[in-house]
Amino acid sequence: MAAIQESNNMITTSPVKLRTRPITATLILIGGLAALLLSMAVSVSFGAAKIPLSLVWEAIFQFNPNITEHNIIQELRLPRVIGGAMIGASFAVAGAIMQGMTRNPMADSGLLGINAGSGFVIALCFAFFPGLSFSMLIIYSFIGAAMGAIIVFGVGSLAVGGLTPIRLVLAGAAVSALLIALSQGIALYFRIGLDLAYFYAGGVAGTKWSQLKIMLPWVVGALITAMILSRSISLLSLGEDIAAGLGQRTKLVKFVGIVVVLILAGSAVSVVGSVGFIGLIIPHLTRYLVGVDYKWIIPCSAILGSLLVVLADLCARMINPPYETPIGALIAIIGVPFFLYLARKERREL
Numbered sequence: 272m273a274a275i276q277e278s279n280n281m282i283t284t285s286p287v288k289l290r291t292r293p294i295t296a297t298l299i300l301i302g303g304l305a306a307l308l309l310s311m312a313v314s315v316s317f318g319a320a321k322i323p324l325s326l327v328w329e330a331i332f333q334f335n336p337n338i339t340e341h342n343i344i345q346e347l348r349l350p351r352v353i354g355g356a357m358i359g360a361s362f363a364v365a366g367a368i369m370q371g372m373t374r375n376p377m378a379d380s381g382l383l384g385i386n387a388g389s390g391f392v393i394a395l396c397f398a399f400f401p402g403l404s405f406s407m408l409i410i411y412s413f414i415g416a417a418m419g420a421i422i423v424f425g426v427g428s429l430a431v432g433g434l435t436p437i438r439l440v441l442a443g444a445a446v447s448a449l450l451i452a453l454s455q456g457i458a459l460y461f462r463i464g465l466d467l468a469y470f471y472a473g474g475v476a477g478t479k480w481s482q483l484k485i486m487l488p489w490v491v492g493a494l495i496t497a498m499i500l501s502r503s504i505s506l507l508s509l510g511e512d513i514a515a516g517l518g519q520r521t522k523l524v525k526f527v528g529i530v531v532v533l534i535l536a537g538s539a540v541s542v543v544g545s546v547g548f549i550g551l552i553i554p555h556l557t558r559y560l561v562g563v564d565y566k567w568i569i570p571c572s573a574i575l576g577s578l579l580v581v582l583a584d585l586c587a588r589m590i591n592p593p594y595e596t597p598i599g600a601l602i603a604i605i606g607v608p609f610f611l612y613l614a615r616k617e618r619r620e621l
Contacts, residue, residue, distance in 0.1 A: 291561065292561050304574055318348065358539040360576050364550075364573050368500070368569075369532055371505070377614065378436075381549075386416075389541070392414055397458075409541045454467060474544065490535065501564075547599065553576045
């Protein structure tokens with residue numbers, strides 16, 4: 272970490288100027304956090320049984336186990352909303368780091384096989400180790416995420432001319448399709464289709480406090496590490512040659528960054544399932560608003576990613592009550608057109 276910190280300090284003395292909007296970024300952090308807290312409060316109060324906000328406040332700070340509404344809030348809705356915020360931050364920051372390190376505008380854990388790899392290993396766990404604890408499930412999810420990423424980068428590198436953003440996405444799509452097909456085959460053979468169907472649809476309805484307690488230290492540690500890496504990722508986003516010329520140990524930064532991405536994406540997938548496009552949409556929106564300095568991109572992405580998932584979960588309950596629409600489908604409605612726009616833009620620039 273000392274080497275990374277040394278390279279971080281060189282940014283302030285280097286001739287490279289990063290286009291930033293610190294005032295806008297500060298407003299996004301403050302306003303986004305306020306909007307996130309408000310949306311979380313509304314999400315907790317809304318459901319099959321509508322609960323006033325005043326009762327939500329009482330359930331949090333003056334919990335009474337004899338009141339049914341208090342139990343609903345504490346055991347069902349609070350972990351669901353907090354889990355959604357954590358998952359949104361994890362996917363968004365993972366996407367931001369991937370895009371910065373690879374300089375690939377279409378980098379996202381869902382598009383590059385990380386989610387599919389994690390889902391495939393989780394399907395194996397459901398089939399062969401049905402009584403596996405959630406802490407072990409997270410570990411296996413990390414392993415699956417790493418496996419998916421290694422296969423995608425390996426396949427993409429085999430093409431003549433090396434690894435390009437388009438080839439990386441195509442390799443990710445092919446490998447993801449293969450891993451999802453294998454997962455569905457396992458589901459049919461071992462009759463675990465209902466579990467995996469909900470997993471691939473994506474949702475936070477079943478989130479429990481026990482899951483959040485295990486997930487929390489992983490996510491918090493990864494987010495703190497991402498902030499420590501932020502200045503180094505800013506240099507990498509300008510080009511590896513520039514970063515190396517300024518004395519940065521690029522291989523070390525990339526290794527730590529990949530570990531952070533695997534932890535964030537693996538943790539999120541183990542809870543919410545395969546939800547894509549969060550890590551694609553949010554970093555692009557954040558860069559448009561605050562500039563290219565990852566010191567601001569990473570925290571703003573975390574806030575906006577959390578807000579997106581909490582609002583998507585709220586909409587999922589409002590579209591067709593009392594039934595719920597998978598949040599993965601809602602986010603894909605925005606994500607697919609955005610991905611097509613980026614792919615078209617990338618092809619024009621080739």
